[in-house]
Amino acid sequence: MKEDLKKNLINDIYKDKKGETPDMSRLDYKKKSNLTIFLIGIIAVLAVLAGFSWLGFFIFNRSLKFSEQKVAIEIKGPEEVISGEETVYFINYINNGNVELQDIEASFHYPEGFIFKEAEPHPSKELTSYGDPEDKIGNMWHLENLKGGKRGKITIRGVFIGEIGSVARLNASLTFRPLNFSSEFEETSFFDSKIISSPFSFMVNGPSEVRVGEEVELEIKYQNNIEEALQGAKIKIILPSDFTIAETIPELSLDKAGAIYELPLLKPQEEKSIILKGKFSHGEEGKREFKVQIAFAGKEGQFFLQEEKIHSCHLIGGELIASLTINGLKDVGYANFGEKLHYSIVYKNKGEKPFHSLQIKAIFKEFGGNILDRSSFESDDKGYFKDDEIIWDENNASQLKMLSPGEEGVINFQINVKSPTFQAAMEGAKDLKIENLAEVKIEEGKNVFSIQSNPVVIQINTDLDLKIEGRYFDENSFSLGEGPLPFEVGKATTLRIFLYLSNSLHDISQVKVSVLLAPKVSWTGKSEVASGEISFDSVANKMVWEIPQILTNFEKPLEANFEISVKPQEKDVGKVLVLVPEVLLEGKDEKTGGKILREIEKTITSDLEDDPIGKGKGRVVRSTF
Incomplete structure (x- = not known):
């Protein structure tokens, strides 16, 4: 009974849709689809290729790993240069790695006094030096991509202008972006050049001994010693304070300290000279120095000294001396509008023979207009005006007929500075001053001898x-x-x-x-x-x-x-x-x-002169009540 029940249950499980029980004594094989087999094969091949790709990526990427240390830039050039002579510098850059470099930009920063001439390759950008829009300097290059193991070079030509002994630092930088990188990298390099010598040579010729009042002639010879033309140089002559220039060849610009000459273009090995004539019009006996400097001028007024020489001479005191004081001052002073100026010219014969027929001049140089009120001139000795001079001679000052050995004389006079109302006619003139000088002149036959006093400068105070x-x-x-x-x-x-x-x-x-x-x-x-x-x-x-x-x-x-x-x-x-x-x-x-x-x-x-209505009522009266 149980066996029949079990058998019926199994039959119910395995019956098909038609209610029939299949033959379980044998198995039938059903063949797979061709499409399925193809898809499985494709997936297998792709899996193998993906594996090889990942393996290749890791191997290749390892070989192309970027290192910033593989990129270098350096400056090559002379460590010692001659001021004014052309100099060549090389910017070398190299990619020692395997990664290609893109967006490469090189820049070269010039020190003060460097004058850019040209570069190879030509700069991509030009900036101005010293703020001068006409003075272009090349300092930036956009460069081509640089593959691994490759190098490049930039050649720069220029001239250093600087003081002898100074050290100039050059700075180069290279910015770049490695292939497949978004970040930018930078490498820099520095190089120092020392200016060791000047392109000029020069000498100063002049007397070793000179007397007061005697003409002095200095000759300054200068030469360009290099094989390139030079320009932009100056010669500055610093004079003794008691020396007065009479003539210069060629003409020089004069200032308080001396004279300045801007040199024209000087060809290679060319030599030229300057002649300076003058005299010591006054001063104590002793050593005098003429300091001569040659320098390059910078765009912003710099004075790059190249050479300096000093010519010394001994001044022998003259037999005739003169001095000037104004209000007790012997050099620089000030005065107010309307003020009276007291002049005193002292002259003395220090020699052993008399001088005859002396002439004395008070010389004025007024800046800002005619500051002195000539109508206010007063003197015990009757001098007379001639242009910007007051002159005394033996015709109006009897003591000038002869000056005996050891004798001293003096000329005193007074003259007023104009009143403040004078300034109303001098609109725009701010710095009013008077440069004063005294001169003593002697004529002995055909010989004319003259000396000058110390100069005295009187500055005019504001018109308060x-x-x-x-x-x-x-x-x-x-x-x-x-x-x-x-x-x-x-x-x-x-x-x-x-x-x-x-x-x-x-x-x-x-x-x-x-x-x-x-x-x-x-x-x-x-x-x-x-x-x-x-x-x-x-x-x-x-x-x-x-x-x-x-x-x-x-x-x-x-x-x-x-x-x-x-x-x-x-x-x-x-x-x-x-x-x-x-x-x-x-x-x-x-x-x-x-x-x-x-x-x-x-x-x-009480007359109230400035009150139009109250004016004229100033006399006191008795009260009427």
Whole structure:
């Protein structure tokens, strides 16, 4: 029974859709699809290829690994150069790795004084040197890709201009991007060249001994010693302070220290010369030096010294000497507008024989206009003006007929600087000065001998000026004061004192205005000031206006005013009262360093000259009630 049940259960499991039981005694094989076999084969081949690809990638990538240390740049060139001579530098760059380099850019940074001439290959960019748009220098190159194991070179030609002994540093850099890299890399290199010698040679010929007043001639020979033309050089001659140039061949530019000559183009091995003539017009006996320098001039005013020579000579004191002082000064001083200048010319015979028929000149060189008021000239000896000179001779100064051995003489005279109103006609002139010199001349037959004194320079201080007014009424006829006008005995009258400061030449500091009040005048305590501070000195009975600094760029005068009170007495009847007897103006010129101290030549009286309405009512009257 159980066996039948088990058999029926198995039959139910294996019956097909038709209800029939299959023959389980044998197995039938069903053949696979051709497409399936093809797909399986393709997958197998791709798997093998992928494996080989990954293996190749790791092997190849390992061989193309980039190392920054494989890229190098260096500068090759002379370690020692001659200033002014052409020099060649090479920028060598190499790729010792296996990775190709892209976006390669080389730059070359020139030191001060290097003048670029040309490069191979030609620069991709040109910048300007020294800020001069016309002076182009090549310093950047865009280069082709550089494969592994390859190298490149840039050749640069130029000239170094610099002081002998100076060291110039050149700097080159290479920026690049390796193939398949997004990052940029940079390599740099430095190279130093020392300037060891000059392309010039020169010599100075002149006397080893010279007398005061005797003509001196110096010859300066200079030569280009290299096989290239030279330009842009200067010769500077620094002279003794008591030497005066009379003539130069060719013409030189003169300054306070001496003379400067800009050399023309000097061909290879070419030699030229400069002749300088002059004399020692005064000075003590002793050694004198002429310093001669040759240098290249930089674009920004640099002075690259190449050679220097000093020519020494011994000055023998002259038999005739002269000296000049102005207001006690022997070199440099300052003066104010309107100031009187006191000149003193001292001359002496130090020789053993007399001099006859002397002529003495005071020579002026004015900068900024005719600063001296020639009409104010005063002298005990009757000199006369001729152009910019005052001349004395034996015809107007008897002591000049003869000067005995050991004898000393003096010419004294005075002359005024013009008043500040002179400046109004000199618009634009800021630096006013007078260069002064005295000359003593002797004619003995056909021989003419002359010496000069020490020069004295007088700088003119700024035109600081003060205008002062006393007013009862303002410009619109409104009353500023109170009380009776005319002034009455026993009654107080108030009015205003106005101060106006002007300045146009130089900035000025420590400005102070002191207004002295008469004994019967008092300050009411009222004041107004646009700049600075105003105060009352009760001990001295004066008003003081102080300003730390006044610049030249203000358009209108600075203004201050204060109120005063006057109460006349019986004894003042019929009189015009002096209200402000004295006004002092002080300051320090910030350019000349000179001190300004002036007394304003104006007094304020009860007549109120500056008040159109109150004017003429200054006499004190008795009170009518």
